[in-house]
Amino acid sequence: MEAPARLRSVGHFIGGKPVDDDAARYGDIYDPARGHVQARVAFADNATINAAVDAATQAFPKWSRLPLGRRAEVLLAFRELLKQHADEFGRIVSSEHGKIVTDAAGEVVRALEVVDFACGLPHLLKGELSEGVSTNVDTYSIRQAVGVCAGITPFNFPMMVPVWMFAPAIAAGNTFVLKPSERDPSASLLMAKLWQEAGLPDGVFNVVQGDKVAVDALLDHPGVAAISFVGSTPIARYIYERAARNGKRVQALGGAKNHLVVMPDADLDAAADALVSSAYGSAGQRCMAISASVSVGDSAEPLLERILARIKKLKIGAGHDAGNDMGPVVTPAARDRILGYIETGVKEGASLLADGRTLRVSGYEDGFFIGPTLFDKTSTSMRIYRDEIFGPVLVNLRAKSLDEAIAIVNGNPYGNGTSIFTRSGAAARAYQSEIQVGMVGINIPIPVPVGYYSFGGWKASLFGDLHIYGPDGFRFYTRSKVITTRWHESNAGMNLGFPTHK
Ligand code: NAD
Numbered sequence: 077m078e079a080p081a082r083l084r085s086v087g088h089f090i091g092g093k094p095v096d097d098d099a100a101r102y103g104d105i106y107d108p109a110r111g112h113v114q115a116r117v118a119f120a121d122n123a124t125i126n127a128a129v130d131a132a133t134q135a136f137p138k139w140s141r142l143p144l145g146r147r148a149e150v151l152l153a154f155r156e157l158l159k160q161h162a163d164e165f166g167r168i169v170s171s172e173h174g175k176i177v178t179d180a181a182g183e184v185v186r187a188l189e190v191v192d193f194a195c196g197l198p199h200l201l202k203g204e205l206s207e208g209v210s211t212n213v214d215t216y217s218i219r220q221a222v223g224v225c226a227g228i229t230p231f232n233f234p235m236m237v238p239v240w241m242f243a244p245a246i247a248a249g250n251t252f253v254l255k256p257s258e259r260d261p262s263a264s265l266l267m268a269k270l271w272q273e274a275g276l277p278d279g280v281f282n283v284v285q286g287d288k289v290a291v292d293a294l295l296d297h298p299g300v301a302a303i304s305f306v307g308s309t310p311i312a313r314y315i316y317e318r319a320a321r322n323g324k325r326v327q328a329l330g331g332a333k334n335h336l337v338v339m340p341d342a343d344l345d346a347a348a349d350a351l352v353s354s355a356y357g358s359a360g361q362r363c364m365a366i367s368a369s370v371s372v373g374d375s376a377e378p379l380l381e382r383i384l385a386r387i388k389k390l391k392i393g394a395g396h397d398a399g400n401d402m403g404p405v406v407t408p409a410a411r412d413r414i415l416g417y418i419e420t421g422v423k424e425g426a427s428l429l430a431d432g433r434t435l436r437v438s439g440y441e442d443g444f445f446i447g448p449t450l451f452d453k454t455s456t457s458m459r460i461y462r463d464e465i466f467g468p469v470l471v472n473l474r475a476k477s478l479d480e481a482i483a484i485v486n487g488n489p490y491g492n493g494t495s496i497f498t499r500s501g502a503a504a505r506a507y508q509s510e511i512q513v514g515m516v517g518i519n520i521p522i523p524v525p526v527g528y529y530s531f532g533g534w535k536a537s538l539f540g541d542l543h544i545y546g547p548d549g550f551r552f553y554t555r556s557k558v559i560t561t562r563w564h565e566s567n568a569g570m571n572l573g574f575p576t577h578k
Contacts, residue, residue, distance in 0.1 A: 091131035092278025108174030109394035111442030125293035135279030140249035153274035170395035172260035189527030194247035219554035221249030223301035231257035244549035316539035332492035339498035348382035350521035414467030492533030
């Protein structure tokens with residue numbers, strides 16, 4: 077895996093300093109539109125992880141005791157800097173991930189919402205007080221930071237998903253070690269630089285690059301109190317089990333197969349717009365992408381006709397051109413996996429209405445492009461339905477009734493997001509009530525909750541009990557302490573009985 081010396085190297089950020097020294101191992105960072113390696117990323121070993129956890133441990137006492145208003149000031153300054161650098165984030169993310177620059181800059185907008193909420197930390201960290209739980213006795217609770225927290229993040233939102241974790245963690249008084257995806261690691265270093273400019277003390281936010289070796293070292297390190305993970309389901313399950321076995325609190329968000337149910341009474345143009353945007357935006361590499369449509373009753377034919385007409389108009393090309401609608405997928409391995417699934421779908425007998433395998437992008441012949449792909453007459457036993465493909469592939473299933481559609485969605489192992497398009501309030505209400513999914517849209521295709529709610533799926537899409545960011549984020553990154561006090565001049569006297577409220 078030794079890369080040529082002329083390649084740019086992406087390193088770590090520990091204790092307020094970039095760490096670019098020679099690593100024993102490196103990974104490739106691709107330019108997905110051109111199809112070549114553009115840089116290399118250092119892979120942390122155990123010593124580097126120890127250094128980052130040490131830096132975070134040393135910074136914890138001072139940061140966690142800093143007055144709340146002063147912590148909020150740092151968050152507010154960081155928020156402004158993120159906003160000012162939105163275009164730069166867009167360019168960095170687009171060049172390593174492949175998504176369109178404007179889509180990449182959109183990550184910043186959603187991340188800002190999460191920081192906005194975290195800026196309210198003085199209010200969010202308030203406890204509760206009960207006066208007079210017994211004679212002259214009061215009880216109150218406080219929420220305290222847990223210590224050093226680590227975040228392990230996926231390639232598909234290299235800016236926004238880390239913010240989901242570290243904004244509430246740092247606001248609550250914790251220190252943080254981020255292990256971003258090795259496929260598009262550069263945005264993490266810009267965030268580290270901006271934290272420093274915002275006045276965050278050195279060591280509060282650290283970045284370590286790497287692969288499984290770095291992740292395992294964080295999961296096993298006794299100095300790490302909490303692990304947040306976002307990524308695929310098999311790795312989420314592994315992270316949850318290993319970190320929990322080591323006594324850490326864990327939230328591990330996994331993969332998805334998100335369904336959009338189209339009722340016969342729906343505005344079919346709006347439903348087709350929603351399906352095309354959410355299935356093919358970011359080349360289908362969003363955890364909230366719709367990858368399965370469920371057309372109910374006689375909606376199938378007119379809906380598919382509308383989807384096909386829209387697919388023909390999509391402009392596919394390099395991410396740096398904001399005039400394009402869809403870019404390439406992230407790596408050659410991702411391209412080959414997705415092409416393999418399209419082949420499987422054909423073999424399984426689904427009907428291939430749009431075939432993305434034939435796409436060629438002029439001037440970018442080596443890029444990892446796959447065109448929008450649409451299957452109809454998909455059954456729930458097919459692998460193209462059961463597995464998360466994570467590419468621009470939409471499969472349509474047909475259902476006779478709303479009940480059958482609900483049974484299909486609830487029978488799927490994933491439960492991240494789902495939507496229903498309908499003009500019937502009764503159908504919408506039945507759907508929101510009966511569906512076993514964590515985030516539900518009604519005539520909304522990608523129901524990612526705003527920053528003052530929390531984000532999380534059900535079933536195989538989340539291991540752990542608390543969702544990420546918003547109020548649940550603050551619960552996850554703090555632990556409660558309950559204090560019972562008696563301030564009175566006279567002694568209550570000796571009593572060997574169990575204390576009661578008398
Ligand atoms: P991934 O699971 O391959 O990698 C995620 C992180 O885990 C990376 O930092 C990676 O270095 C690390 N990792 C990978 N293999 C590991 C191993 N064997 N041991 C320890 N660590 C390992 O996911 P990805 O391909 O980067 O991202 C796409 C996946 O993330 C999709 O499944 C998508 O649905 C999911 N995702 C989920 C959400 C959500 O909120 N539920 C959000 C975004 C992405």
